Amino acid sequence: MHHPQEPPSGIHPLLAGRFSPHRFDPSALVDDQALELLLEAARWTPSAGNSQPWGFFIARPGEPDHDRVLPHLAPSSARWATDASLLVVTLTRRYVDDTQQMYSEFADYDLGQAVAHMTVQAQAMGLAAHQFRAFDLEGLTKELDPNPGWSIVSMVAMGKAADSPSELRDRRSVAHLRSAPWSPTE
Ligand SMILES: Cc1cc2nc3c(=O)[nH]c(=O)nc-3n(C[C@H](O)[C@H](O)[C@H](O)COP(=O)(O)O)c2cc1C
Structure with missing residues (x-):
């Protein structure tokens, strides 16, 4: 089922070179200008009906908001996320205010x-x-108390990677991507 391999040549280097580090350089910084660009990248994302159902809580080491987030990390993520230059809490707007009416069917997808x-x-x-x-x-x-209708979905640790991709970055095959939805469950 699993096919350990490198991304093939022809995949854009930005995609082929991406991996999720398990160590960050604690001396690196994400300055305001870099942070702004990261948020601009999110801002220009397409979304269903241009609903833009995303929101982000930003915390960098040394900022009071960092101390609000750190205590809520699980031990497994605290090991590396604490050294990251930036922690992003991602939120999506699933519902209209405090109703059960969906704000967007695609809220999580768009986020x-x-x-x-x-x-x-x-x-x-x-x-x-x-x-x-x-x-x-x-x-x-x-702790963060988002408005009604908004839900925290995930977090992202960002910074300078201080390790390399694991050798066991396996992926299912392209053929599997095309057949799995119609194949008997493994
Ligand atoms: C929604 C989401 C949740 C994840 N949760 C965790 C997590 O709790 N702990 C962790 O170490 N990695 C987590 N990951 C990272 C994945 O394990 C990682 O992307 C995957 O193993 C592929 O590795 P790669 O990003 O280096 O290609 C998460 C990724 C996504 C997209």
Whole structure:
């Protein structure tokens, strides 16, 4: 089922070179200008009906907001995310205010795409990104208290990678991508 391999030549270097580091350089900085560009990359992402259902909570080491986020990391992510130059909490607007009415059927889809664009922009700027779910969702939601209708979805640690891609970065084959939805479950 798994096919360990390198991305083939022909894949754009920004995509082929991307990986999720497990170590960040603690001395690196993401300055205001770099942060602005990362958020611009998200801003120009397409979304269903141009609904733009995304929002981001930003925290950098030394800022008071960093201390609000750190206690909610799980031990597994705290090991590397603490040294990242930037922590991004991603939020999506699933519902209209405090109703059960969907704001957008594609809210999570659109947020994921915005984060993808942000990670490619980061890569172009010499920064790496590690997206993660290993945090206390309930605790962080209480701490950040987003408006009704908004949900925290994920976090992203960004900074200078201080390790290399693992040799076990396996991926399913292209043939599997095309056949899996119609094949018997493995
Ligand atoms: C939504 C999402 C949640 C993730 N959660 C975690 C996590 O909690 N801990 C972790 O170490 N990596 C997490 N990852 C990173 C993936 O494990 C990683 O992208 C995958 O193994 C492929 O490796 P690569 O990004 O280096 O290609 C997450 C990635 C995504 C997109």
